[in-house]
């Protein structure tokens with residue numbers, strides 16, 4: 001159970017982040033539902049049973065992230081769990097570009113959200129977690145970050161950096177009772193992925209793993225809720241692959 005925990009879930013207006021926020025609330029947590037648009041955060045929070053509070057958050061805005069975290073602390077007293085789900089919107093053209101064709105600005109766009117956004121939220125929450133005697137940080141990555149990929153390098157690079165952030169937090173703050181995890185995801189059926197593909201593309205993607213199917217966002221949410229709970233009290237720094245058996249560490 002996550003009773004009495006305060007959890008910030010970035011990128012929780014839809015997709016995987018929304019399901020994580022929903023699962024956490026179902027397990028008793030107070031959840032901060034985030035979007036770049038107030039209306040989207042409000043709509044998503046209203047669809048969650050339990051204690052769900054909408055907040056506007058753009059992870060690219062460093063000063064805004066600091067203000068956001070201060071506001072969460074003022075309003076809810078603490079932050080026990082942080083889940084960094086916010087990801088640069090799926091961009092098919094960028095996803096299929098070879099490394100040498102990607103412009104520096106295109107790298108920056110993805111890095112600003114997936115890597116630096118994650119870094120900003122971690123850095124802004126850590127002092128509060130340390131002060132309260134601990135916390136849990138879950139960073140959402142992707143299997144290309146562990147195994148490499150052809151094309152879509154900005155995404156791979158950003159998500160590999162996310163794994164490094166997790167490891168630093170685990171090693172630097174373990175003695176402060178702060179635990180950190182990376183969830184490295186395979187094909188998970190969100191609107192950004194599954195819904196944007198043709199039937200042929202969907203079938204091909206399903207065939208990539210040993211279970212021969214797409215993952216459901218709720219399957220990711222249940223793993224996130226488990227690692228956030230005390231059941232994982234003596235495990236930290238891990239990369240947990242959720243991909244139906246493709247990448248085996």
Ligand SMILES: NC(=O)c1ccc[n+]([C@@H]2O[C@H](COP(=O)([O-])OP(=O)(O)OC[C@H]3O[C@@H](n4cnc5c(N)ncnc54)[C@H](OP(=O)(O)O)[C@@H]3O)[C@@H](O)[C@H]2O)c1
Nearest residue numbers: 011012013015016035036058059086087142185188190192
């Ligand atoms: N689906 C997959 O197969 C898959 C596989 C591997 C990894 N992942 C990772 O899992 C995460 C969620 O994926 P998804 O498929 O659920 O994506 P999604 O449906 O596109 O959701 C992305 C979320 O990120 C938020 N976001 C985007 N830019 C933001 C910014 N600058 N500041 C704050 N929030 C921002 C969006 O909120 P607003 O637009 O409302 O602001 C939205 O809630 C991403 O990090 C993605 O890279 C997904």
